[in-house]
Amino acid sequence: MDANKKNLLILHLTVFVWGFTGVLGKMISIDAVPMVWYRVLIASLTLFAWFTITKTNIKITKKQFIQLFLTGGVVAIHWIFFFHAIKVSTVSVTLVCLSSFTLFTAILEPLIKKHPIHKGDIIVGLLIIAGIYMIFKFESQYTLGIIFGLSAAFAASIFSTINSTFVQKIEPSIIGFYELSGGLFWITLYRLYDGSFVNMPFNLSTNDWIYLTILGTLCTSVAYVAGVSVMRTLSAFRTALVTNLEPVYGILLAFIFFKDKEQMTTGFYIGSAIILTSIFLYPIYKNKQSQP
Secondary structure (H helix, E strand, C coil): CCHHHHHHHHHHHHHHHHHHHHHHHHHCCCCHHHHHHHHHHHHHHHHHHHHHHHCCCCCCCHHHHHHHHHHHHHHHHHHHHHHHHHHHCCHHHHHHHHCCHHHHHHHHHHHHHCCCCCHHHHHHHHHHHHHHHHHHHHCHHHHHHHHHHHHHHHHHHHHHHHHHHHCCCCCHHHHHHHHHHHHHHHHHHHHHHCCHHHHCCCCCCHHHHHHHHHHHHHHHHHHHHHHHHHHCCCCHHHHHHHHCCHHHHHHHHHHHHHHHHHCCCHHHHHHHHHHHHHHHHHHHHHHHHHCC
């Protein structure tokens, strides 16, 4: 197997693991905030251990440290919204709503980087909005989950756009470490402020500890390092297409694990098809746009 095929397989496995995150979020019994606290704690410790073993220099400037620590707060908010959406709705609803990340990024990136918004971006955005409307209309019992899922997508688009500037100067794995550590700090500070940290669930079931360990290591730190390493050798176009499979993998896994609980109306599947088709067409459009 040549290097490109091997890296493509690794990327598919990484995206598959990311898709499994939603299933774990549903299986873990604790609420979203403590779940994310455990996730970033375990992931930070795992990455620190990795850096220690590989003797990686993780020194950054004071300005970079502050920027990454603040961005870590946005990452934490994204995950809290994501897991809360799963708790109050279903994995399928949440993952489809999270796919609107493409819509928010198409709007935010030009604003932050001061680039013009192209007509194709607007068309893709309108298609995603139409899909979201279909889901709202036919799955109104999951309105709260849809709102939190869309909020998670919006938060993801913010830190992803910010990270696209950081990655030019800092190693991606180091960015991940400081942002995860920042997320841990801000969640801890929030829990201390509202007094809920004293009620933090530390006496968890064996299953919860197993699922949290998988979530923090395999689905976060290991998947992050693996994903970044192969993305450096694969084209941005191919990477975008494969990465967009995350909701597809996640929804299929949700059906396998939860079966009837993930059954939706026809309107949901029509809306989902519109959104997923849009996000798959988007990198094709961007790829053609970048060609002379």
